[in-house]
Amino acid sequence: MSRPAGSRPRARRAAYPIISVGAAGALAFTALPAAFAAPSATAVIAEVYGGGGNSGATLTRDFVELANAGAAAYDLSGYSVQYLPGSPSATSQWQVTALTGALAPGARYLVAEAAGTGGTTALPTADATGSIAMSATSGTIALVSGTTALACKTAADCAADPRIVDLAGYGSALVREGGGPATGASNTASVARAAALTDTDDNAADFTAGTPSPVNAAGETAGSGDGGGGDGGGSTDPGTVRVHDIQGTARVSPYAGQTVTRVPGIVTGVRTSGSKGYWIQDPQADTDPRTSEGVLVYTGSATPTVAVGDSVLVTGKVTEYYPSSTTQSLTEITAPTTTVLSSGNALPAAATLDATTVPDAYIPTAAGGSIDTLPLEPAAYAQDYYESLEGMRATLADARVVGATDAYDELWVTVKPEESTTARGGALYSSYDQPNTGRMKVASLDTTTAFPAADVGDELSGTTTGPLDYTTYGGYILQATQLGTLVDNGLKQEVTRRHKGGELAVATYNVENLDALDDQQKFDRLAEGVAVNLKSPDIVALEEIQDDNGAVNDGTVTAEATLTRFTDAIRAAGGPRYSWRYVAPENNQDGGEPGGNIRQVFLYNAKRVSFTDRAGGDATTATSVVKTRKGARLTYSPGRIAPAADAWDNSRKPLVGEFTFQGEPVFVIANHFTSKGGDQPLHGRYQPPARSSETQRAAQATEVNTFVKSLLAADKNAKAVVLGDLNDYEFSRTMTTLTAGKVLTPLISTLPANERYTYVYDGNSQTLDHILTSPAVTSYDYDVVHINAEFADQASDHDPQIVRIDVARCGRH
Structure with missing residues (x-):
């Protein structure tokens, strides 16, 4: 995964919900006489809804519902549902959610997609879960034989792709079947086929708008089940996967690319601007010092609705986010749905960052290769120690500033006051093998208080505490929920002596x-x-x-x-x-x-x-x-x-x-x-x-x-x-x-x-x-x-x- 430094652009949730759409095995994408249209005898897209979690919505996330119009089970192994914006640009790409299992005759198959921050009712337990953020009002869904993203961006080109089993365009979608797309989709309305699953290869005729009515393979409806393996609603019992399981003993999660269900934790920090999200930490730590107990829950453009101290269950997809192609990764839970169990809980104790805890060696080597899968050695290397705390609360005290406040309201301190000190209070970089392991970047999650303008040699006095994050520039960064007080040590600009006449x-x-x-x-x-x-x-x-x-x-x-x-x-x-x-x-x-x-x-x-x-x-x-x-x-x-x-x-x-x-x-x-x-x-x-x-x-x-x-x-x-x-x-x-x-x-x-x-x-x-x-x-x-x-x-x-x-x-x- 690759995103630009700083901001993390992803599909925005406000007007882009998920959709379920229908199409036939043989697709016609321009207006044709009815005699040329033949109903599908097998799998079709039965319903599409992209307004989940949006303003006015009842359901918390988007979905695509499939149905089997045939008399035999339809094997979906190796299949996918894919989404394309209604008016695709030259850079638009189909987004893919892989499917597994089989679609029983006459049954439904529910694909849960991205969640928003609104809504009150969870989907029934999903049969497949993805994280596509689709538009509530316009887009195209395809049921595809294969998991490779489609390349077509016009109705004619898609009609010529034999991998497409069914297709549904809604709103003002340019890619659709028949004379026009299905109409009426919104934050509160899905588009769905009639109960008979009639398929005339004309989306406008086959789909009508109405109240979203998701049904899974077990016949469960909204509000039942455990939230679709990704909805987070329903059951209030923790799932079997804990944060330390997700983080694992190396930099890359053993669960990367997988959906995890009802992961428990206490909210320790909330970021409401820029790259939005919140951190959770499991207060029941394991005994392995390599496995972090904290993780970032990434909400994209949606402002988190949780608060510090909330006890939550989080369901979503584990992702390794690489800020650039050469950085380490940040383990995240993406496209989350969250159940708040209680509020005002005590926060887990913060790990101490100081000269006694941070090793003097900087980072392991891999002969110029990737260190992603090397087992962490937090007692040996500073960067491994920081990685073992990724997402966890960490604290430092009375730290000297070694990098002045920048335009992004960030500064650098050292947690090792005696390490490579310059004459004016900085941290001297004197050789490739002395990168100064005590350096730590600090930002603040408090958007209501001005960030201090610090110079090198100043002190961040008292305690600075917050979740430990990772970014493109500088690597590990303490996202402070409690920021120390700046003490100005009065650094002055130098003035050289005047040169003599000779x-x-x-x-x-x-x-x-x-x-x-x-x-x-x-x-x-x-x-x-x-x-x-x-x-x-x-x-x-x-x-x-x-x-x-x-x-x-x-x-x-x-x-x-x-x-x-x-x-x-x-x-x-x-x-x-x-x-x-x-x-x-x-x-x-x-x-x-x-x-x-x-x-x-x-x-x-x-x-x-x-x-x-x-x-x-x-x-x-x-x-x-x-x-x-x-x-x-x-x-x-x-x-x-x-x-x-x-x-x-x-x-x-x-x-x-x-x-x-x-x-x-x-x-x-x-x-x-x-x-x-x-x-x-x-x-x-x-x-x-x-x-x-x-x-x-x-x-x-x-x-x-x-x-x-x-x-x-x-x-x-x-x-x-x-x-x-x-x-x-x-x-x-x-x-x-x-x-x-x-x-x-x-x-x-x-x-x-x-x-x-x-x-x-x-x-x-x-x-x-x-x-x-x-x-x-x-x-x-x-x-x-x-x-x-x-x-x-x-x-x-x-x-x-x-x-x-x-x-x-x-x-x-």
């Missing part, structure tokens, strides 16, 4: 898709970062400057308006009047947001440093190094490094510029390597995770390394600064490749270990942005200036950094 100050700053259409506040905040926090460097390499109309995809590639607004804002913030240089990309050839045409740009203070212009460089023409009697020079300045190389496919090309400071040439190479998009997550199902994007970054690093070597071959004393958003860690293959031959020194490695970060992701403080220098740069002062990544209120998601080079002490040509 120091060349060079900075890098990713300004996050800045374009001329952005609001003035964004320009002003980014400008303040340059003028105040970075103290107006002589040269600023900018990443993610977009063209003059941003994401408008009209062929515009110039960035003059964007840079005019930005440099005006820097001047207004007290900075100098910067000049700029860049090479405009070809339209939509450098990756990033379509139409945005992001590129690197040099800003420079012409009163302190001069730019050596050498015309001829453009988007597709490479600059190179020429050896002269006075040292190295560029053929084109500004220019690009090997823009035609495969390494730069759909990615930003490095920008190279030749500057002069106090008579000394300085070469600056601004970079923005390809992103980590497509890499498997740390918490994902494939272990160890594949870092597929690293291959292209390594190729890009090779190109830059080769260029720097050519520069040093022309002049071994050349002063070069390589900088930018390299999208990789200081311990990565990208950096090893970039520095090969000791041609560059990564300055991040010169800082104390707990200060080596420029970015915060999933609660990990890590380095993605870099400044590196050539061997001739021997006297410098380097600083990462933390103004964004650790804060809930950000101008960009990256922190800038600066190097101040004492050119005189580095030696002169």
